[in-house]
Amino acid sequence: MRKHLSIILLLFTFISCKKEKQDVSTLPPITQEGKGTFGCLVNGRIFLPKKNPFAGSPATTATYQFISNPDSFGFFFNVSASRESDKECEITSIDINGNLIQVEENKTYKLDTNEDGKMNAEYVHYPGCLEKEISYSTNSTVTGELKIIKMDKEKQIVSGTFWFDAISSEGEKVEIRDGRFDMKYVK
Secondary structure (H helix, E strand, O other): HHHHHHHHHHHHHHHHHHOOOOHHHHHHOOOOOOOOOEEEEEEEEEEOEEOOHHHHHHEOOOOOOOOOOOEEEEEEEEEEEEEEEEOOOEEEEEEEEEEOOOOOOOOOEOOOOOOOEEEEEEEEEEOOOOOOOEEEEEOOOOOOEEEEEEEOOOOOOOHHHHHHEEEEOOEEEEEEEEEEEEOOOEE
């Protein structure tokens, strides 16, 4: 009897410790109409933007601008989303950036280093007002992909899918999966 009880307890412990992956059907659908949607899984958990009604910044932004200065010229691209918690000053954000890069429809971009002509991604968590941010970034070895599904420059719509791994300066890794966005961008 003790042997059976031990096996049952061992099975229960194994099952209860198993990492639960959330259903991606609760993420916004992949669309191409400028609906203002963004979502992904962060370490298997749903991430959807959420704005604190008392804060001044929007929960999602997209930018595609031509930049010209004495040192360089080209396009700057950014898609970002933030989630503000009910805890004071706690914010989590995801940013995908490209500097001096022309974005094209039906093209896949590697997310790696933060250099001119490349795309990179970042996951940042601000735990509280007086606490230091925890930043995770892609680099030359910890990478991901961004696929631009729609880039309508006339209607200023950008939509795409993405995934990436990112690493902190302490060597901790975060996994972003099943990402999608459909936004109007600012010129």
